Amino acid sequence: MARYLTPAKIGLLALIELYVEEAVPNDAIIPVLSFLTSHILDSDLQSRTKSVSGGAANRWQRAERSIGLVVSIKNFEDLLLPYPAIDRLPGRRLWDRFLEKLWGIDSLDALQEFFSRRPHVLARTRDELRRMAELGEQPPSGILLARNSPLGAFVRKAVLEFTRLQFHHSAELWKAFVKYRQPTVSYWKRRNPQCGRFSFDSVLMEGQHDWGAFTDGIAATAYGGMLMGAEDDALPVSTDDVESLLEFQIDQIQKYGARVPAEIKAKFHAMLKDSHVVPSLSHYLSFSDAWRSGDYPSAFDYLHRYFDYTMQNRDRLFYHYALMNLAIVQSDFGCHKEAMATMLETISTARENKDNTCLNFCLNWFYHFGRAHPDLVQDLEANSMIGSGKEALAFLRAKAKETGMLVLRSSALLSEAKLNMANGESVAGAMENLVRSSQIIVERNMKSLFGSQLSVTTSLWDRLGISYLSSMTSEVFLRVHAPSACFDDELKMVCRLAGTLAGKGKYEEAFAKLENGIDKNSLRAAKPNQYWHLYRGLVKLRRDLHHNDLDTAETLLAQLLQVGSEELDPDVVFIIDSLHIEALIRRKDFDAAYAKIERLIAKFRDDHRDLSLRIRLLLVKAHLFDAMGRPERGFSITMRAASLAWRARLLTLLWQAVGALANILNAMGEFSAAVQLVESVLPRSMESENAFNTGMLYSILADARMGQAGRVGRAGQAMKTTPTGETTGGAAAASPRAMGSNKRTELIVKAHEALESAFNYFSAAEDLEKQCETLAKRATLMRVMGDHARAEEYAALYVNLRRHGPRP
Numbered sequence: 001m002a003r004y005l006t007p008a009k010i011g012l013l014a015l016i017e018l019y020v021e022e023a024v025p026n027d028a029i030i031p032v033l034s035f036l037t038s039h040i041l042d043s044d045l046q047s048r049t050k051s052v053s054g055g056a057a058n059r060w061q062r063a064e065r066s067i068g069l070v071v072s073i074k075n076f077e078d079l080l081l082p083y084p085a086i087d088r089l090p091g092r093r094l095w096d097r098f099l100e101k102l103w104g105i106d107s108l109d110a111l112q113e114f115f116s117r118r119p120h121v122l123a124r125t126r127d128e129l130r131r132m133a134e135l136g137e138q139p140p141s142g143i144l145l146a147r148n149s150p151l152g153a154f155v156r157k158a159v160l161e162f163t164r165l166q167f168h169h170s171a172e173l174w175k176a177f178v179k180y181r182q183p184t185v186s187y188w189k190r191r192n193p194q195c196g197r198f199s200f201d202s203v204l205m206e207g208q209h210d211w212g213a214f215t216d217g218i219a220a221t222a223y224g225g226m227l228m229g230a231e232d233d234a235l236p237v238s239t240d241d242v243e244s245l246l247e248f249q250i251d252q253i254q255k256y257g258a259r260v261p262a263e264i265k266a267k268f269h270a271m272l273k274d275s276h277v278v279p280s281l282s283h284y285l286s287f288s289d290a291w292r293s294g295d296y297p298s299a300f301d302y303l304h305r306y307f308d309y310t311m312q313n314r315d316r317l318f319y320h321y322a323l324m325n326l327a328i329v330q331s332d333f334g335c336h337k338e339a340m341a342t343m344l345e346t347i348s349t350a351r352e353n354k355d356n357t358c359l360n361f362c363l364n365w366f367y368h369f370g371r372a373h374p375d376l377v378q379d380l381e382a383n384s385m386i387g388s389g390k391e392a393l394a395f396l397r398a399k400a401k402e403t404g405m406l407v408l409r410s411s412a413l414l415s416e417a418k419l420n421m422a423n424g425e426s427v428a429g430a431m432e433n434l435v436r437s438s439q440i441i442v443e444r445n446m447k448s449l450f451g452s453q454l455s456v457t458t459s460l461w462d463r464l465g466i467s468y469l470s471s472m473t474s475e476v477f478l479r480v481h482a483p484s485a486c487f488d489d490e491l492k493m494v495c496r497l498a499g500t501l502a503g504k505g506k507y508e509e510a511f512a513k514l515e516n517g518i519d520k521n522s523l524r525a526a527k528p529n530q531y532w533h534l535y536r537g538l539v540k541l542r543r544d545l546h547h548n549d550l551d552t553a554e555t556l557l558a559q560l561l562q563v564g565s566e567e568l569d570p571d572v573v574f575i576i577d578s579l580h581i582e583a584l585i586r587r588k589d590f591d592a593a594y595a596k597i598e599r600l601i602a603k604f605r606d607d608h609r610d611l612s613l614r615i616r617l618l619l620v621k622a623h624l625f626d627a628m629g630r631p632e633r634g635f636s637i638t639m640r641a642a643s644l645a646w647r648a649r650l651l652t653l654l655w656q657a658v659g660a661l662a663n664i665l666n667a668m669g670e671f672s673a674a675v676q677l678v679e680s681v682l683p684r685s686m687e688s689e690n691a692f693n694t695g696m697l698y699s700i701l702a703d704a705r706m707g708q709a710g711r712v713g714r715a716g717q718a719m720k721t722t723p724t725g726e727t728t729g730g731a732a733a734a735s736p737r738a739m740g741s742n743k744r745t746e747l748i749v750k751a752h753e754a755l756e757s758a759f760n761y762f763s764a765a766e767d768l769e770k771q772c773e774t775l776a777k778r779a780t781l782m783r784v785m786g787d788h789a790r791a792e793e794y795a796a797l798y799v800n801l802r803r804h805g806p807r808p
Helices: 007-020 026-040 045-054 056-071 074-080 094-104 108-116 126-135 150-164 167-191 202-211 214-226 239-256 262-272 281-293 296-314 319-333 336-353 356-372 378-383 390-403 406-422 427-444 447-463 467-484 487-503 507-516 520-524 526-546 550-561 570-586 590-607 611-627 631-648 651-667 671-687 691-719 731-765 768-784 788-804
Strands: none
Touching: 007 026, 007 056, 007 074, 007 094, 007 108, 007 150, 007 167, 026 056, 026 074, 026 150, 056 074, 056 239, 056 262, 074 094, 094 167, 108 150, 108 167, 239 262, 239 281, 281 296, 281 319, 281 526, 296 319, 319 336, 319 356, 336 356, 356 390, 356 406, 390 406, 406 427, 406 447, 427 447, 447 467, 447 487, 447 651, 467 487, 487 507, 487 520, 487 526, 507 526, 520 526, 526 550, 526 570, 550 570, 570 590, 570 611, 590 611, 611 631, 611 651, 631 651, 651 671, 651 691, 671 691, 691 731, 691 768, 731 768, 768 788
16 A cells, blocks of 8 residues: 555646646636545535535545545546547547546656656745746746645645655556556547557557567566456555545544444445555544444444554553543443543543643533433532532633633533523523523534534523424524534434424324434434434324323333433433323323322432423322322422422423413312413413413313303302292393303303314324313213204214324
């Protein structure tokens, strides 16, 4: 394997010479320069632009182009063939001019001359211009490359690397170039009929008249089996190409969290076969790929192998980076105690080596680890000098500002915003941190951080009950920022949108969003694939519970509960637990549901979890008491949930708490107060776009209206007779009874309208039990009003719904 030069780089040099000679037409200049820069520079602006518009699949196009250029000349043909040549006969293409350059290199001596002429395309230095003036020579004119420009630096490096080659390496480069150019021989001969059998080598072509029959033997000696059509699997690649591709693939894995596509991986391994010395970085690539695929034994093996090679050359300089990677892998594997111990050793070693970058990253990781596993770091936080929570984040933010680590500073601000929301503190404070983080991201154009920024923003809109803003923010991220963000952020945004659609009862659209909104290649990684299947299972579980298909729901729940809570986000774990409690309540297993609720409340109180999760548990407990037929027992719980939700501005939960409180008031006979509460929160609940919760509020409102109607009816019944038993008479006496009757009818009509709205929302959520319950109430109302035909119609709908399932 060559160190730097390959036949593909000779082609790039020939293309640069065409550009300098002004042989490239005007409409081809931009494509040619883009092609050159994409293969010379580490940063490819064109590929970035395409990736933003084309999605995640285009991220790997640069690697495909690099591999394709190394192994085949076809990339040059695809670029140059469409354009005409401007300095030749009609019908000549730019591709013909390029082949003239390549086929002009017709011997090893010509290759030497080709490289000796390369400095002529560079601008002259002051010393060279002074010497030329002394000799009376005219300075060169036309296009010249600045010596420090990207193209000029590439030409200078290529010439330098060629002068360093030993003779046998030069001969190997020449033979590789002949093989690389050979696919164009048929086209070249059509354009130049005078070409003979040995036109690829001018020495053989000139000597065949003197050597005669010995020419074939000499050619076979010089070129081996290449002329006989023998297959040679070795690819004309260089160490520079391999290392560049390695760094690119590792950068893509670390930046976006996806695995290397299978086709690129196969091509890259084919390139490595020709290498006598395998770069140590290839072990790190294998480690990253094994880690993302979930093959943890192989990941440990490759990690140890990479740092074993690295440590031999660099002593303990990068020892803490090996420990840091090991801790992250151990955490993903579920060995959290080992990960904590390894990360503490990493922090100690990074402090000894005064590596502030690694130290700050480890402290940031340790903070998030402590939030996810508070029981493991409880003793450490008690003995820590910087404290926990806000103090740790303030320390990280200050250190990030000192060391200029803008990514860490933005991450600390976002973490502080999330901590404010989790503790139920000021919304203005959380918004301030979001704005400060957004300012850093926008000013520094750190596109990869938009995912974290918008994820926290959508959480804030959800907590404030503004669901349409949350959905809009998620859509903006997926359409604009997803190609430049980590895949984990994209996956969570898609799952969030799917959850919103499921909350509206649009289950098919939610499944379609999960199926079509994500690149399938990115799901080859183990963690995202597990998260995707888990969220898909949650949507299906919610639909099964609403359909009252408890057997299927319990089967799915058994699979979801087997996933360890340590491997999932706390929010996802809580969703699974809450759906489990709902399944137990629907099964009338109240004892098991109550025991689980109490266990979770005690756990969340000890771990200081997110306030919203504790409020949700209080509301679930109040719902359990209502299902048991004793809603009054949940009065203090509901009042506490409403108070906490109001102080923390968790408005979506506040509407649910107010609905639960109105239900309790109905049970206590306070119907007017219940109506006032429900009517005050119904419009905002509709904005939250949760069909089931809005349906529950309408159902509670209907119960309160019927309670009022019943009270008016009893008052009217009392007016019909006097205390002595005589019936009152006259128009004046009949007026209060008529007014009472009209009021009762009006309340019943309002109750029926509320039931109709509740039925529509429950139908959107596809909840079987609530639809049947609403139909039964509507049938009862019709009988009370004397409309037996409509009562029978609702009864028939009830029977049909029980028989055929919920209405979509």
